[in-house]
Amino acid sequence: MIDLNHPAKINEESLKQALLTEIAWEVCNQVGGIYTVIQTKVQSMMEQWGSCFFLIGPYFPKTAAAEFEPTDDYSSPFGQAVLKMRNMGYEVHFGHWLVAGNPLVVLLNPYSVYDRLGEIKYALWADHDIPSPDNDDLLNQTIAFGHLVKVFLSVLISPGITDRPVIAHFHEWMVGAAIPALRREQAKIKIVFTTHATLLGRYLAMNDPSFYDNLTSVNWLKEAQHFNIETAVRIERAAAHGAHIFSTVSQVTARECIFLLDRIPDVLLPNGLSIERFTAIHEFQNLHAKYKEKIHQFVMGHFFQSYPFDLDHTLYFFTSGRYEYRNKGFDVTLEALARLNYRMQEAGIKKTVVMFFVTKQPYTSINAHVLQSRAMMQEIRETCETIERQIGDRLFYYAASNSDFKLPNMGEFVDDYWQLRYRRNLQSWKTHILPSVVTHNLVHDHSDEILNFLRSSHLINNAHDRVKIVYHPDFISATNPLFGLDYGQFVRGCHLGIFPSYYEPWGYTPLECIARGVPAVTSDLAGFGDYLANRQVDEETARGTYVIKRRNKSFDDAVTQLTNYLFDYVRLTQRERISLRNSVENSSVEFDWKNLRKHYNRAYVLALEKEYT
Template sequence: MQVPAPAPDPIAPDALLVEVAWEVCNQVGGIYTVIRSKVPATVQAWDDRYCLLGPYFANQAQGEFEPYDDQQMAALNDPFAGAVRQMRKRGYDICLGIWLVTGRPRVVLINPYQAYPRLGQIKSDLWHHHTIPTPDTDDLLHQVVAFGDLAKIFLEVLATEVVPPQRLVAHFHEWMTGVAIPALRRDQVPVHLVFTTHATLLGRYLAMNDPNFYDHLMQVEWQAEARHFNIEPAVTMERAAAHGAHVFTTVSELTVRECIYLLDRIPDAVLPNGLNIERFVALHEFQNLHQQYKSKIHEFVMAHFFQSYSFDLDKTLYLFTSGRYEYHNKGFDLTLEALARLNYRLQQSGLEGNVVMFFITKRPFHSINPQVLQSRAILDEVQETCEAIERQVGERLFYAAAAGTDHRLPDLDALVDDYWKLRYRRTLQSWKTTNLPPVITHNLVDDATDDILNFVRRANLVNNQHDRVKIVYHPDFVSPTSPLFGMEYGQFVRGCHLGIFPSYYEPWGYTPLECVARGVPAITSDLSGFGDYVMETVPDHEAKGIYVVKRQEKSFEESAAELTEMLWQFVQLNRRERIMQRNNVESSAELYDWKNLRVHYDRAYQLALERQ
C-alpha cells in the first residue's frame, strides 16, 4: 500500500488558509462529511492560521456554532478577527466563533440575506463582467450569489489585514461558493485561489438520465445540455470558478474526465477524500459492538418476518445499501439484479441460511406502514409477557428448590398463573398472520412508479417463505427516534455483515469508506472515486474486505454476473472467516485517515502559492 507521507508541519508557515463551503455548520449534503471530517487534520497542520467561511442559516447553525462574545472578540489579535471587526464597523451581519466538532476550528459565518437589497446590482455585474445568467425565480441562486458577493468582500478585507510576507490562500468547494472566484480575479484581490468540484453539476444530471453516460461524455455540448436540464446558471458559475482559480482540483481520477469534457479545464490535482478514523475506532470492542447491534437488527427482523414465518437468525446474513435515491447512479438496479440471481442460486444450492437485504434511502412517504408498526408493537408485548412469565417461574422455581426435598425439576407449567398463560396464548393468536412480510416499511407517496418496488414485483422477490433473499426497503434514514430500529445509522452499519455500493456514477463515495471505518466489509465499483482509489493504491484489497465490481467498459449483464459471484462467495464464508475478514477490514481503516490523505490538499495549496 502506497500511502503518501504526511506533509511536513507546518505547511507554508507564512500563509493563512480560508476554506469556503456552503456546508460549514450547515448539514445539507455530502460535502459536509468531507469538510467536517477533515477539520482535525487541517487544524493540526495549520493551527490558528486556518479558518472556515460559510453562510449563516440560524436553524442549521444553532446546534453546531458557538459565536465569540464581545469580550472574546476584543481579546483576539489575528487577521481573521480583524477582518470581522472591520466588516462589523461597516454594518455587516457577520460573526466569528467555533464550530463544535472535533478539532474545534474557527469559523466565520455571513448572513447572505443582508445582500438581498443589492441583488439587482450583483446579478447585473455577474452578467456584464462574467456572462453568468441569474434568473429571478430561483431563491437558492439568490442565496448563492448573495453569499458569493459577501465572501468576496470578506476576503478583500482579510487581505488588508495580512501583513507581507504573510500570504492568503482561499479554498472554495463546489459551485455554490465558487461564484466569488471570478470577481476576486477581476479585482486582482491578493489571494491565491483553489477551487474543488466534488462532482460536476452537469455530470450528475447526465449520468442520472443517460445509461451510457461515459460513452457519450466526449460528445456533450455543455450549454445545450445545461439548458435542457434548466441548470445553465449554476453550470456557468461552476465553469467560471474552475477557469478563474489558480489551482483547479477534483476528488478522483474519474471526475478528472468529467472536468475535461464538461468544464474544459484539466484539473491540476486530485484530492481523495478520507475520514477522521479516530471517531470510529473501537479497538478490541468492534467485534462486541457487531454482536450488540446485530441483536438489535434481530429484533427488527423478528418483528417484520416472524409474524408470517420464521427462520434461523444465527444463519442469517444482514446486507445493506444506503445513500441518495438515485436508482441507476447508486447501483440499486445492479444490486437488485444480483440479489435476484443470488436468491435463485441459494434456492438451487441447498445451502442453509438466509440473507436479509436492507435498502436505506430517502423517499417521500405518508407514514410508516401500520401493519409494520402493529407487528413491532405486538412483538414487544410478546416479549413483555415472556419476561413476566420468566420472572414468575424464576421466583417460584427458586423457592421450590430451596424449600423442597425432591431433587427433580418441578412441572414448570404449574409455576405459571392462568392469567399469564391466557395472555401468552392471546398475544400469540393476535401476532401470527398468513400475509407475506411487506417489502417496504412505509407508505410511499408514489408507490406505483418506484423503481425498487417495481423491480421486486417483476422479479417476484417479495419475501415469499421460500425466498432465501429477503428485502426490507426503508425509505427513511435510520435514527434512534425511529420506532422500527431505535438506533443510530452507524450502529446499524456495525450490526450488518456487508455493505453493497456498486455505483454507476459516484465521484467519491463515503458509504463504503464508512463501512470500512466500522470494520464492515463493503462492495464498491470502479466507477466510484473510492473504488478507483482502492484499485490503484491498495494491493490485495479483497483480503482487506473491499470488493470492487468492474463497471468501466462492462455491460450491465457482465457487472451483474460479477456482483452475483461476489455475493455468492461471501454467503459461503463461515463465521470464523467472516470474523477474520472484519479484523482485516478494521485494521486497514487507517489507510484512509485524513492524516495520511491531507498531504494532497497541502500540495494543492503549495501550488496555488507558487502561482500569481
C-alpha cells in the same frame, strides 16, 4: 491523468508562512455530502495549521444555532477583518464551529445584501458573462454569498490586517461566484477550487444510460440549458478556470472535468474520515454483536409473525444513500439479489440474507401493519418475561423446600391467566400474510422502481426465499421507532454494505463501512472504488473491500460479478467473516485525514508557487 500514488515531492516550508481558509456552503450548514468532507477534516487541519486556519460559510440562524458559538476574541487577523467588515455595514458572525478541532468560522448572511442583489447579479453578467434568473432562491443565495466572500477576503488582505500569504480553498459551485471577481480584481489571494462532482455530470448520468460513452461529445451549454442549470454550470466553469489550482476528488470525476469544464485538474484530493472517531479498539467485534442483536429484534418483529428462520444463520446486507436508482447501483444490486436468491436455493444453502435498502422517498406514514406487528411482539416479550420471573421465583422456592431432585413440570408454575394471555397473544400475532417488503406507505408506490422490480421478480419475502428484502424509505436515526439505532450503530450491526454505483464522484458510504470494520462492495465508477482499484490491485477481496468492474462493462457483467461475490460471501464460515472484519478494520487507517492531508498540502504549495495574475 494525475498520478495519485506517486505525487511529486514538494517543499512544505512555504506553508508555514501562510494563512488558510476553506469556504463551503456546508460550513455550519448540513445540507449534503460535502458537510461530511469538511466537518471530518477539520481536526486534522487544526493539528497542522492551528491558529492560521479558519472557515467561511453562510449564516442561516436555524442551522447555525446548533453548531456555532460566537466569540468576542478578535485578536486574530480573521477577527480584525470581521470588525472592519462590520464597520463597513455588513452582517458578519464570528466564532467557533462546534465540531472536533473547534475551528474559527466566519458566517456571512446572504440575505443581508439582498437589497443589492440586482447590482451584484448585473456585475456577474457584465464582467463574467454569467446571467441569472430572478426566481431561483438558491442561486440568489449563492450569488449573494459569493459577493460577501469576495468582500471579506479583500478586507483580510488589506493594509493593517495581514501581509501573510492567504490561501483560499473553495468547495463546489455554490461558493464559486467569488472566484472570478477576485481574479478580475487581481486580489493577492491564492485560490484553490475543488469540484466534488460536476453539476452537469450528475444530471447527465441520471438521464443518459450511455453517459460515459457520450461524455467526449457533450455540448455543455446546450445540456445545461436543457436541464435549466445554466447559471450554476457557468459559475462552476468560471470557478474552475479562475482558480490557481483546480482539483477534484477522484480520477472518475477528473474525466468529467476535462470534457464538461474544459480544464484538467492539477491535483486530486481524495476524501477521508477522522478514523479515530470510529475506532473502537478491540471492541468493534463486540459492537457488531451488540447492534446485530438490535437488528435481530426488528427482524423478528417484521418476519416472525409470518414465519421464522434461524437468526444464528442470518446475514444482514444493506445499501444506503440518495434515491438515484441507477446512479447508486440499486438496479445492479436488486438483480444480483434475485440471482443470489435462486443460487442459494439451488445449492441448498440454509442461511438467510436480509437485505436493507435505506434511502429517502416521500411517504405518508409508517406501515400500520409493520408497527402493529412490532408492538404485538413487544407485548409477547413482556408476557414471556413475566412468566420467566414467575417460573424463576417458584422454581427456586420449590428447589429450596423440596427434597425431590427431579426437575418439576414448569407449566405447573405458570398461572392460568398468564398461560391464556401467552396463547392469545400468539394467536393474535401469527398470520399467513407475507411480511411487507417496504416499511412505509410510499406516496408514489406504483411508480417506485425498487418496488416494481421486487414485484416483477417475485422477490416479495416468500417463506422459501433465501433472500429477504426490507425497503426502508427514510434515513435511520436513534429516534427511529422501528430500529432504535442511529445509522452508525445500524452499519456496525450489519455484515456487508453493497454500493456498486454507476455514477459516484467519491462515495462515503463504503468508506464509512470500512471505518466501522464492515466489509463493503463498491465499483470502479465510484471515486472511492477507483482509488481502491488503483492502489490495491488484487488485494481488495482479502481486505474486505470488493470493487465491481463497471467501466466499459455491460450491466449483465456487473450483475454477474456482484452475484458471484455475494454467493462466495454467504458461504464463508463465521470464523472467516470475523477474519474479514479484522482485515477491514486494520486497513481503515489508510483513509484517515492525517494520511490524506499530504494531497491537500501539495495543492496549497502549488497554489503558492503561482503568480497572482
